[in-house]
Amino acid sequence: MKYKGIKIAVAGKGGVGKTTITGLIIRYLVENKKGKILAVDADTNSNLHEVLGMEVRETIGNTRELMRTEVPQGMPKETFIEYKVMECVNEGDGFDLIVMGTPEGQGCYCAANTLCKKYIDILLDNYDYIVMDNEAGMEHMSRLLTKDVDHFFIVSDPSRRSVNTVKRMIDLAKSIKLNIGNFYVIINRAKNGIDKDAENFLKENNIDISLILPEDEYIAKFDREGKPTYKIPAESETVKRLHQFLAKIL
Template sequence: MSKVIALAGKGGTGKTTTSALLLKYLVARKMTPILAVDADANANLNELLDLNVQTTLGQIRKELKGDIPSGMTRDQYMEMKIHQALIEETGFDLMVMGQPDGPGCYCAANQYLAMTMDKLAENYQYIIVDNEAGMEHLSRMNLRNIDYLLIVSDPSARGIMTARRIADITGPLKLEIKRQYLLVNRAPDPVPPALQTKIDEAVAEADMDLAGIISSSDELINQELSGASYLELSEGSKVIEQVFAVFDAIFDDAS
């Protein structure tokens, strides 16, 4: 049975960066195979992995409006195209949702993904879902059972408050979440007392644990600016050691 790891948080908190670092961690720890799903309309997880995207789920949706090859049903054609859209790498595959059907609508694209997710999930040990700011995608993607929800915040009062609110809305969306964590990204070192107080209050008031605090890193910034893959970052670097310690604690705690 695949374990689902979903990332949430307001825009600009570093969810995609965290997704790339999490993917590096799982590959390094040989917790493979992994399916990484970029569910953000502004898809850029592939850029942090230095991978080219040829086909997105949004593009497949448009193709399905046209003629289907003879001898195939629409569902068979859709399943074939989704498998072709997978970017296959050592230890993991990447799927990109792409642009929605229209302004603010992902309904059809998510429906197609939901129809094949159960079959796809059989092939992976972990599924990472890099969401956009909201949580609605998860309920539409047939991923209502979440093993780990990582709510990512930047080091701001508004980011921490948004993370607190996200923790509260998982119930109304009828998501079954086993463990949810607050992860504070790009924090100053040392952490200011006022920020630590906000973090402690959010964790105490919401049903979530503190995964950890990741310091601001010039190394990550330079890696992104260079266009090099985050998978190539040295495991001996300060930021990677810090990130791996955070993820070690999460998975050891849940085991």
């Protein structure tokens, strides 16, 4: 059965602000929407929980491994994995979080993986919104948690190099037939607007910039102090601009 809620994914080059922005998208949903929200950390090097200020008990990757070796005697594998996937759900304030962890090996059709997928799908059905933070770059795109995404955010810094990745990601998403409702390009950490070259490149390729976010003092300060950037003050220009934008599209 097709998932009925709204799926949001955030992607882009390394270090451009994907996880920070994912956190602030989740915050928008928590503050403004009724409905159940699931945050998904799909980065192998997971750190969304730090941005959100949460502890993680168990990951999907670890669950898959456990199933190979540690199913209690007499317990059907199916029962075990159903129970373990539920254990991967971490409860936050107004949303839940799951961490995918280490991905399965390439072309892995083992029972553990198939069962994991089955119970993840059942889990996703409980939520009205799913927000996924993804790994940097493009290699992982073919193994996105899902091929259907309603809103796909590609984050870039204001440089020519970074916007080049934006175009490559859009092209790749189309070529591997991801089913994407809307693409949005976010330029993050724009101190003095966007590079002229980068702007021209986007224009030549008919790529619109949906949103420009500033270099943010609050984010930098929370970062320095090791505090979760999910909780920066609402007067932050990033929060204001991002949330205003989300109010238009969600």
